[in-house]
Amino acid sequence: MGISENNEIRSNLLQCPLDNNDKIFFTLMDYLNNLFTSKEPKDILRFYDFFDNRDQLIKWMMERPKGNYRIVEFNKENNDIIVVIPTMDVNGKFAKTCRDEIFKGLHIIFVESGVGNYYFNIAHNLNAGLKKALEYNPKWIIVSGDDMYKIDDVEVLKKELSKIDNKKIDIVFLEKGNYYSIPQYFGKKTWRYKLYKYIFDRNLFKLFKKFKIDYFYALYNFKYSLVSKKVPNTDFINMVSFGIFSSNYLKKFENIYDDTYINESEETDFSFRSKLENANTAFIKYRIGTFIGSSLGIGKARKLRSFASIVYLNYKYSNLFDDLLKNGL
Numbered sequence: 001m002g003i004s005e006n007n008e009i010r011s012n013l014l015q016c017p018l019d020n021n022d023k024i025f026f027t028l029m030d031y032l033n034n035l036f037t038s039k040e041p042k043d044i045l046r047f048y049d050f051f052d053n054r055d056q057l058i059k060w061m062m063e064r065p066k067g068n069y070r071i072v073e074f075n076k077e078n079n080d081i082i083v084v085i086p087t088m089d090v091n092g093k094f095a096k097t098c099r100d101e102i103f104k105g106l107h108i109i110f111v112e113s114g115v116g117n118y119y120f121n122i123a124h125n126l127n128a129g130l131k132k133a134l135e136y137n138p139k140w141i142i143v144s145g146d147d148m149y150k151i152d153d154v155e156v157l158k159k160e161l162s163k164i165d166n167k168k169i170d171i172v173f174l175e176k177g178n179y180y181s182i183p184q185y186f187g188k189k190t191w192r193y194k195l196y197k198y199i200f201d202r203n204l205f206k207l208f209k210k211f212k213i214d215y216f217y218a219l220y221n222f223k224y225s226l227v228s229k230k231v232p233n234t235d236f237i238n239m240v241s242f243g244i245f246s247s248n249y250l251k252k253f254e255n256i257y258d259d260t261y262i263n264e265s266e267e268t269d270f271s272f273r274s275k276l277e278n279a280n281t282a283f284i285k286y287r288i289g290t291f292i293g294s295s296l297g298i299g300k301a302r303k304l305r306s307f308a309s310i311v312y313l314n315y316k317y318s319n320l321f322d323d324l325l326k327n328g329l
Helices: 003-013 028-036 041-049 054-063 093-102 122-134 154-162 191-200 202-210 266-276 300-327
Strands: 070-074 081-087 107-112 140-144 148-150 171-174 182-189 215-219 228-230 236-238 242-246 281-284 288-290
Touching: 028 041, 028 054, 041 202, 041 300, 054 300, 070 122, 081 093, 081 122, 081 154, 093 107, 093 148, 107 122, 122 140, 122 266, 154 281, 182 300, 191 202, 215 300, 236 266, 266 300
Parallel strands: 081 107, 081 140, 171 281
Antiparallel strands: 070 107, 140 242, 148 288, 171 242, 182 215, 182 228, 182 236
16 A cells, blocks of 8 residues: 555545545534534533433534544454554554553454544444454454553453353453453432532533433442432443453344444443343453543543434433332342
């Protein structure tokens, strides 16, 4: 591949196809997306001001373009275990670490979005990578973030998975890490929580009220008892940045991740849905490290962008949570 061809591919990753190719034009979608993807919290707050209610926001999320991607594969001859990794740059340091150190020798499918892809949608890209992986009919498909670092050798991972029957087990979790295999539950806000937000973060308090946010997912190691009422029977393991799936299990889904989510909560949704569907799970002793927020950040702007996904998650599950609280199931 020549330099000019490579540059053309990377440029194309940053564009979405137009319905009308005769002219380039700016739309309200572009304007709102620029506010949404801004690094400035004030811009993201302006984005939410545009919508009158939850339904309008979710409609925008559903209509938002999914961005472009390209698939790049390594070690295609090894197909028992395939690793799917979303990344901005397949030649970047994180992707190189994944293929040269962490998962060395395994078949890796990178889904590259390109740096500066403002319509980036991680759920959409993961679905593309998983569908590609399923074409090889592997025993196991691993979904991993690219911002990871090596602790255990890949041979430990292979040995541990060889002990498990992929026809009987749907999902394999690692023992709890700092950003994967996290025990969680859903809780409903109490008046204490609302008072806390009103005093210390009025902007978020207003958003919670405007967009009907009653529920959020809580970590067991946080002291949420004063601010949330646990929803019965919602305990689940959140895979977050690392999950292992039997290909037999993933074949059941037309789209594995819900791509209405943009850059948050898609893995939480799938983890919780798998619990509701009684997926068979197992745990293995393999350790891997995670650099948290290396690509999307961990500051106030990221927190505000993530709010849109919390709105959508409440839209999907509030009725279920209401019933569970009412009936104590």
